[in-house]
Amino acid sequence: MRRPPAAATRGHIRIEDVVKIYDPAGAAVLAVDHCTLEIEPGEICMIVGPSGCGKTTLLNAIAGFHEITSGRIVMDGEVLCSTEQPQSTPGPDRIVVFQNGALFPWKSNLENVIFGPVMQGKLARKEAVDKGRAMMSDAGLSGVEHNYPGEVSSGMRRRVEIVRALMNDPKVLLLDEPYRALDSLTKSVMHEALLEIYYKNKVTIFFITHDLEEAIFLGHRVAIMTTRPCKPKKVLNVDIPHPRDYGVLTSKRFRELIEETNDAVHEEALKAFQAGEKEG
Amino acid sequence: MEAALRAGAADDAIAVLRDSTPFGDASDALLARIAALARPARYDAGERIYSADDLADDLFVVVSGRVEHVFKPEVHAREAQKRVTRGGVFGWAGLLLGQTRRLATVSATEPTEVLRIETEALVKLLESEPLEGPRVMERFATMIQRDFAVPQSLLAQVRRLSGPLTEEMSSLSLTMYRVSLWLRSPRPYLMLIGFALFLGFWYLAVEVWKLPRFREMPGITAVVKEWFAKSPTYGLSLYTEEYYKHIIVSIWRVTQAFFLATILGVTFGLLLGWSRTFKEYVFPVFEMLRPIPILAWVPLAIVMFIATESAVVYLAFLASFFATALNTMLGVESIDESYIRAADCLGANQWQQFRHVILPGALPFIFTGLQISIGVSWFSLVAAEMVSGQYGLGYVINTSYVMVRYPTIVIGMVTLGMVGYATSALVRLAGDYLMEWRVRELALAER
Numbered sequence: 001m002r003r004p005p006a007a008a009t010r011g012h013i014r015i016e017d018v019v020k021i022y023d024p025a026g027a028a029v030l031a032v033d034h035c036t037l038e039i040e041p042g043e044i045c046m047i048v049g050p051s052g053c054g055k056t057t058l059l060n061a062i063a064g065f066h067e068i069t070s071g072r073i074v075m076d077g078e079v080l081c082s083t084e085q086p087q088s089t090p091g092p093d094r095i096v097v098f099q100n101g102a103l104f105p106w107k108s109n110l111e112n113v114i115f116g117p118v119m120q121g122k123l124a125r126k127e128a129v130d131k132g133r134a135m136m137s138d139a140g141l142s143g144v145e146h147n148y149p150g151e152v153s154s155g156m157r158r159r160v161e162i163v164r165a166l167m168n169d170p171k172v173l174l175l176d177e178p179y180r181a182l183d184s185l186t187k188s189v190m191h192e193a194l195l196e197i198y199y200k201n202k203v204t205i206f207f208i209t210h211d212l213e214e215a216i217f218l219g220h221r222v223a224i225m226t227t228r229p230c231k232p233k234k235v236l237n238v239d240i241p242h243p244r245d246y247g248v249l250t251s252k253r254f255r256e257l258i259e260e261t262n263d264a265v266h267e268e269a270l271k272a273f274q275a276g277e278k279e280g
Numbered sequence: 281m282e283a284a285l286r287a288g289a290a291d292d293a294i295a296v297l298r299d300s301t302p303f304g305d306a307s308d309a310l311l312a313r314i315a316a317l318a319r320p321a322r323y324d325a326g327e328r329i330y331s332a333d334d335l336a337d338d339l340f341v342v343v344s345g346r347v348e349h350v351f352k353p354e355v356h357a358r359e360a361q362k363r364v365t366r367g368g369v370f371g372w373a374g375l376l377l378g379q380t381r382r383l384a385t386v387s388a389t390e391p392t393e394v395l396r397i398e399t400e401a402l403v404k405l406l407e408s409e410p411l412e413g414p415r416v417m418e419r420f421a422t423m424i425q426r427d428f429a430v431p432q433s434l435l436a437q438v439r440r441l442s443g444p445l446t447e448e449m450s451s452l453s454l455t456m457y458r459v460s461l462w463l464r465s466p467r468p469y470l471m472l473i474g475f476a477l478f479l480g481f482w483y484l485a486v487e488v489w490k491l492p493r494f495r496e497m498p499g500i501t502a503v504v505k506e507w508f509a510k511s512p513t514y515g516l517s518l519y520t521e522e523y524y525k526h527i528i529v530s531i532w533r534v535t536q537a538f539f540l541a542t543i544l545g546v547t548f549g550l551l552l553g554w555s556r557t558f559k560e561y562v563f564p565v566f567e568m569l570r571p572i573p574i575l576a577w578v579p580l581a582i583v584m585f586i587a588t589e590s591a592v593v594y595l596a597f598l599a600s601f602f603a604t605a606l607n608t609m610l611g612v613e614s615i616d617e618s619y620i621r622a623a624d625c626l627g628a629n630q631w632q633q634f635r636h637v638i639l640p641g642a643l644p645f646i647f648t649g650l651q652i653s654i655g656v657s658w659f660s661l662v663a664a665e666m667v668s669g670q671y672g673l674g675y676v677i678n679t680s681y682v683m684v685r686y687p688t689i690v691i692g693m694v695t696l697g698m699v700g701y702a703t704s705a706l707v708r709l710a711g712d713y714l715m716e717w718r719v720r721e722l723a724l725a726e727r
Contacts, residue, residue, distance in 0.1 A: 065621055090624040102618035106640040106717045115636070116626035143377045150721035153437075168626065185356070185431045 010076055011171040011204030013039040018071030020057050031057045033229030044205040046219035050272035054230030055208050059174050064090035092116055095165035096174045101157050103149040109160045110145035116168040135163050139197055155186040172204040199243055212265050216257050224264050227272040234264050293318050293395055296343050299367030301423035302416055310412050318395035323388040334382045336373040338398045342366050345392025351384045358429040374399035376437040498686040506687040514685035529671040537593050538657050541600030549608025570602045574660035578667050588668045595664040599656040607649025611642030647711035654707050658700045
């Protein structure tokens with residue numbers, strides 16, 4: 001049972017037969033192996049795999065930070081990258097929220113939030129400030145507009161970063177283990193906050209994590225990836241209806257889904273461990 | 281009885297506030313102002329003071345008696361129930377960002393007297409106290425964490441005052457705030473002790489113990505006498521015009537060298553860090569020239585520049601330039617790749633990335649470079665002045681040596697030390713002014 005929100009019509013991503021071979025020292029390493037995956041408009045698609053399995057490579061290809069070796073990635077009918085044109089250009093329709101956070105520490109939270117539209121010349125500064133304030137207050141961030149990112153909690157920083165992304169009205173948000181560095185209490189608050197923001201904005205979310213519970217709690221679908229080379233091993237449809245809240249974590253269905261997938265994840269983690277864990 | 285209570289009420293209020301964690305170390309003046317905001321209230325045993333989700337418009341300090349404080353489950357406090365007695369503070373939800381409702385239900389378990397303080401009035405009062413306000417707020421955060429065991433996420437919401445750590449405060453008052461903090465810490469006094477020990481050793485080693493090697497040195501009394509003499513034996517003291525002329529000439533040379541080195545060095549360093557090709561051409565040559573001591577440049581500098589003045593400035597410039605350029609390059613290279621990628625994603629073009637990411641990102645390193653640069657600029661200036669030149673502190677030291685005026689050598693050295701210290705303090709101030717974000721981050725980390 002697929003449950004992509006009916007309202008969303010953009011942010012449809014097709015990853016078709018993508019291969020990525022790293023060739024740093026003449027020794028070719030196959031990072032992504034004929035990976036095919038389709039992400040529906042407005043869907044939260046969770047990509048689960050152990051560290052270093054190559055899932056970030058996939059994200060970098062969509063964002064335009066890295067080339068692919070062959071295959072094709074298409075977004076809303078437009079070819080982002082392909083065998084012929086291996087690297088897409090980064091742009092405000094696909095915004096990445098980075099693992100360690102990439103708010104500019106030298107700009108206030110509000111300046112960070114309005115950075116995109118102002119740089120692109122899409123909004124005049126004053127309009128951007130108004131929109132930024134409104135979106136920040138929507139995300140529970142009133143009062144910290146003029147603080148620097150270094151002055152607020154890490155949970156708030158992540159929220160500011162997501163708001164900064166949403167200011168550009170992107171087709172897809174690419175989240176690269178954004179909550180990895182947070183403690184578990186903050187993390188639980190952040191999950192609900194992300195869902196709350198998502199219910200208001202209905203943007204496609206491509207979310208990388210190694211945390212299975214996080215994946216099932218947030219996602220419409222969870223793709224469990226094999227480890228190096230990376231491709232979907234099992235795709236799980238999470239049939240717990242949205243909107244969700246923390247009650248879901250203790251529900252029977254949630255536990256069942258965890259049980260159903262735990263083995264697959266564990267098997268890959270073991271493989272990654274034996275291969276020697278490397279970041280990638 | 282009632283009347284007596286009222287007469288001493290203000291003093292009682294201050295005494296209770298002093299017993300509480302957040303106000304415990306506030307000054308008497310501040311306590312009196314807070315006490316003026318407080319309204320006494322009395323509750324019977326079993327009476328409810330407020331319920332969860334009521335409007336959180338004031339906070340409470342217990343004067344006597346006891347209350348039971350029960351968090352609502354959504355708070356996820358480690359212990360939902362808590363007893364609060366004299367000096368305890370509750371009802372602080374209004375101090376959290378975006379929180380206007382009570383997080384707990386509180387009832388008196390025995391006859392209880394409390395002080396009620398309106399939250400907004402308190403915050404306004406604390407905001408008007410740039411020195412003490414933020415500390416009280418910090419102590420609130422500490423108390424909430426220690427006494428109430430609530431999750432981190434909630435703690436993170438404790439309001440930061442628009443005191444010294446926010447936008448309303450100019451950089452100047454921020455600096456003043458730091459100075460006043462410094463004066464209240466033991467550091468300045470330790471510094472004075474350090475100086476006293478140093479000078480005492482100088483005095484004893486040269487004039488009292490007459491230690492070998494020290495015996496020949498000018499003693500502190502001779503130097504001080506000469507320095508403060510209206511008509512100095514060797515012609516140089518605080519009262520001679522000549523003394524200031526030397527200082528001004530040296531400062532002027534360093535200023536020219538330093539500014540030239542900063543403009544060229546920062547530009548050059550940014551290019552080195554920004555363009556790989558440029559770096560490949562230039563960096564090896566740069567690295568080969570950099571270790572050559574400034575003194576080795578003296579002959580060439582004199583040949584290159586006919587005028588000694590420009591030769592001296594050139595030498596001071598050279599050392600500064602290398603320090604600034606190298607640090608700027610390292611600064612650009614130190615910028616986290618994610619910042620550049622984020623700017624890419626957000627649609628910034630090359631120039632915007634340079635202006636909004638590369639330059640501010642490299643600034644901390646650039647200023648480290650400038651600190652070093654101003655130091656080596658003085659260093660090489662004096663070397664150059666000792667070799668050639670007509671005025672300047674290096675010239676004073678060198679000629680005094682030739683003419684056996686030992687106290688004047690020391691006067692020159694001490695003056696150099698002080699002027700050098702002052703210029704590098706100026707550079708640091710400029711850095712703090714341009715990088716307020718960093719000053720605030722460091723202030724929060726209590727460094």
